[in-house]
Amino acid sequence: MVEQGKPVEFWRWPETNWVNPDIDWIKGEWITAGVDVGSVSTQAVIMVDGEFYAFGNTRTGSDSPNSAQKGMDYALEKTDLKLENIDYCIGTGYGRVNVPMAQQAITEISCHARGANFMYGPDVRTVMDMGGQDCKAINVDDRGKVLNFMMNDKCAAGTGRGMEVFADLIHIPVWEIGPRSFLISREPPSISNTCVVFAKSEVVGLLEQGVPENEIMAAYCSAMAHRIMELLKRLGVKEKFVITGGIAKNEGVVKRLEKELGIKTAEQAWANPQYREKNYPFDTQLAGALGAALFGQSLLELGKAKSVRKT
Amino acid sequence: MIANYGFNDASGDWFLILNTDKCNGCGKCVEVCPVKILKVGPDEIDIFREEPVAFVKHEERKKIKYHCAPCKPGYGLGLPPCVAACEPAAISFSDGWKACFKDSHQ
Ligand code: SF4
Ligand code: SF4
Numbered sequence: 001m002v003e004q005g006k007p008v009e010f011w012r013w014p015e016t017n018w019v020n021p022d023i024d025w026i027k028g029e030w031i032t033a034g035v036d037v038g039s040v041s042t043q044a045v046i047m048v049d050g051e052f053y054a055f056g057n058t059r060t061g062s063d064s065p066n067s068a069q070k071g072m073d074y075a076l077e078k079t080d081l082k083l084e085n086i087d088y089c090i091g092t093g094y095g096r097v098n099v100p101m102a103q104q105a106i107t108e109i110s111c112h113a114r115g116a117n118f119m120y121g122p123d124v125r126t127v128m129d130m131g132g133q134d135c136k137a138i139n140v141d142d143r144g145k146v147l148n149f150m151m152n153d154k155c156a157a158g159t160g161r162g163m164e165v166f167a168d169l170i171h172i173p174v175w176e177i178g179p180r181s182f183l184i185s186r187e188p189p190s191i192s193n194t195c196v197v198f199a200k201s202e203v204v205g206l207l208e209q210g211v212p213e214n215e216i217m218a219a220y221c222s223a224m225a226h227r228i229m230e231l232l233k234r235l236g237v238k239e240k241f242v243i244t245g246g247i248a249k250n251e252g253v254v255k256r257l258e259k260e261l262g263i264k265t266a267e268q269a270w271a272n273p274q275y276r277e278k279n280y281p282f283d284t285q286l287a288g289a290l291g292a293a294l295f296g297q298s299l300l301e302l303g304k305a306k307s308v309r310k311t
Numbered sequence: 312m313i314a315n316y317g318f319n320d321a322s323g324d325w326f327l328i329l330n331t332d333k334c335n336g337c338g339k340c341v342e343v344c345p346v347k348i349l350k351v352g353p354d355e356i357d358i359f360r361e362e363p364v365a366f367v368k369h370e371e372r373k374k375i376k377y378h379c380a381p382c383k384p385g386y387g388l389g390l391p392p393c394v395a396a397c398e399p400a401a402i403s404f405s406d407g408w409k410a411c412f413k414d415s416h417q
Contacts, residue, residue, distance in 0.1 A: 107356060134373075146312055146356050150315040151316060152324070231317075
């Protein structure tokens with residue numbers, strides 16, 4: 001558990017990066033990158049001819065340009081690739097217009113749809129993008145094209161940021177909330193407030209009453225599941241159903257949502273059998289950046305974008 | 312593609328629904344919207360679409376409740392101006408809203 005005397009950042013997911021050992025980028029024709037600057041975390045994905053080559057997943061820093069740079073540096077870290085070798089880079093997410101190395105910005109709705117199509121396969125029909133700042137329900141076709149999307153103006157309680165505020169408040173690492181929310185003797189009523197400020201005071205109230213922490217976590221997760229549910233019911237959720245973004249990693253929310261919907265989310269694994277076999281890391285947070293990199297590839301192939309590669 | 316921009320007020324969840332397949336980019340909705348939250352420009356979702364399309368401005372999406380709610384029955388007169396102005400009927404609202412208009416408009 002928590003070590004004494006060491007400051008703990010309860011809200012922070014561990015940062016990760018990776019390079020594909022099976023790809024030699026020098027042999028590739030097009031190298032594209034996608035940088036997804038969210039309000040909570042930033043991901044950069046690099047692809048070689050549309051194959052997954054490298055990624056970096058970092059915490060968003062003080063501003064978007066800085067975060068994008070950090071994400072990109074982290075993705076490049078384990079490779080011998082340099083920024084100058086990249087043909088085309090696309091920014092997406094909340095900070096997409098402030099990605100200094102990007103030639104173009106594309107909305108995260110399109111990028112998550114496209115990325116989910118690549119990661120989970122062409123049979124994906126509904127994508128729920130649970131970002132740090134907001135959430136969007138998206139119906140897609142077999143090419144990952146957006147058919148219908150739904151967003152709302154609600155504040156941060158039902159988002160990654162809300163979950164982080166909550167983790168910090170009860171001093172429990174964000175990755176423990178999911179598993180611990182099931183260590184309860186009975187399912188408590190949901191947190192009733194969906195506004196982050198009110199939800200916070202409600203949680204404080206429950207803590208003061210001596211309600212067990214695990215039960216409060218269960219109540220918070222179920223409130224979040226319920227809110228996502230409202231959007232999905234309206235949109236019309238179809239299988240294969242996937243959740244992208246950080247909340248997808250929180251089983252406390254996902255399992256409760258599945259139960260309420262009566263639909264299971266697809267297994268978090270690559271559709272591509274080779275990727276599965278080789279155990280390439282699968283991270284639901286990468287969908288946006290991956291989709292952006294794939295758009296770069298398509299734009300280059302169609303002659304709608306020009307390579308900026310220097311060496 | 313169908314874009315749903317939602318908001319929630321005391322009376323429930325509401326969605327402004329824009330069917331981009333029907334939209335011809337004429338810009339009439341932009342002109343008539345009293346609070347100027349709509350815009351016509353390149354399709355940001357379907358980046359391969361060549362024709363311009365209407366959408367809700369980014370900076371307004373989180374505040375759409377304050378803008379569109381006053382167009383609701385009881386506040387506004389008749390149909391919301393954007394819906395009334397759109398000839399190809401590309402703009403509509405979620406069912407709850409339509410129900411409120413049933414008596415005066417079809
Ligand atoms: S409902 Fe009213 S405020 Fe909202 S977009 Fe239409 S005209 Fe503008
Ligand atoms: S009035 Fe209708 S067709 Fe014209 S731009 Fe607006 S939504 Fe599109």
